[in-house]
Amino acid sequence: MGAVEAREIKKRFAAFERTGLIGRRRIVVNALTGLSFDIRWGEAYGLLGPNGAGKSTAVKILSTLLLPDEGSATVNGFDVVSQPREVRRSIGLVLYPDKGFYARLSGRENLVYFGRLYGLNKSEADSRATELLKLMDLSNAADRPYEEYSLGMRVRLSIARALIHDPPVIYLDEPTIGLDPISSKSVRELLMELKKNGKAILLTSHNLWEVEEVCDEVGIINGGRIIMEGEPSEIKARLGLKYVIEIDVNVGSSLRTLRVETKDPAAELRRLLGEVNGEVKGIKIREPTLEEAFVAAVSNGRN
Ligand SMILES: Nc1ncnc2c1ncn2[C@@H]1O[C@H](COP(=O)(O)OP(=O)(O)OP(=O)(O)O)[C@@H](O)[C@H]1O
Structure with a gap:
């Protein structure tokens, strides 16, 4: 019981x-x-x-x-x-x-x-x-x-x-x-x-x-x-929620942030690092939160 x-x-x-x-x-x-x-x-x-x-x-x-x-x-x-x-x-x-x-x-x-x-x-x-x-x-x-x-x-x-x-x-x-x-x-x-x-x-x-x-x-x-x-x-x-990857890159004298949403963060990070032109200053990977799941579930009404 x-x-x-x-x-x-x-x-x-x-x-x-x-x-x-x-x-x-x-x-x-x-x-x-x-x-x-x-x-x-x-x-x-x-x-x-x-x-x-x-x-x-x-x-x-x-x-x-x-x-x-x-x-x-x-x-x-x-x-x-x-x-x-x-x-x-x-x-x-x-x-x-x-x-x-x-x-x-x-x-x-x-x-x-x-x-x-x-x-x-x-x-x-x-x-x-x-x-x-x-x-x-x-x-x-x-x-x-x-x-x-x-x-x-x-x-x-x-x-x-x-x-x-x-x-x-x-x-x-x-x-x-x-x-x-x-x-x-x-x-x-x-x-x-x-x-x-x-x-x-x-x-x-x-x-x-x-x-x-x-x-x-x-x-x-x-x-x-x-x-x-x-x-x-x-x-x-x-819900197929996506991870967010942010990479800070020094391009010339300015700092740029690349932001990508993906379901497969490891593969996407490898791809991005292979393509980046410039010095990587920082990498952040944010997991999808339950908050996002909650909003998506309520708005979809899905099972
Ligand atoms: N005593 C009551 N008389 C009339 N309607 C009621 C009564 N109690 C709850 N309701 C209604 O029933 C529904 C569910 O209310 P309930 O309080 O269970 O929701 P809740 O998920 O706890 O909301 P909250 O997060 O705002 O506390 C709402 O539409 C509310 O207006």
């Missing part, structure tokens, strides 16, 4: 659409239109998509916060509709970092509080909080009030909270939004560590570079269903 199995999930919302200045009419929004994907143990799955693609609706259904209209899903082997308690015990949820923490309580007190809500006794909650504060590099700030925490510290505390009951599955909705590069790197390293410990991770993100680094599998979601899925490198290959 996989960690998460989503099968043909559909979800509609009743909403209103403006007509003219004051008029409005009822419409139906098809948020999910047959979403299927699997997450294996020890794997991170990246759900990528433009605004309104259905990412949050998917996370909410897989967390039992919303019911699907059609289709089914299991998390840790439990059904999201008929076994919501078991599903909730199986997941740790990292939403926008400010949600739910008590500003005047310290990081440690907040964690102990949430540990008790999950049914840990006082000494279990205390020792789990100490362990997680250490893991998140927050031991020095453990007894400072939450309101004094920086954004990076808040994100780390919210990951600690998601892990307090040691869930096997973790969902993170845009965990590194607003973080500086050092803090977001430390969050990525932590996610790699959690994977090594066998946890299954679902990551939604607009930071495609982050998804590329952390995720084993990526699903590109658009219009409420996955339109492309695979390892980040597979997706790049399937």
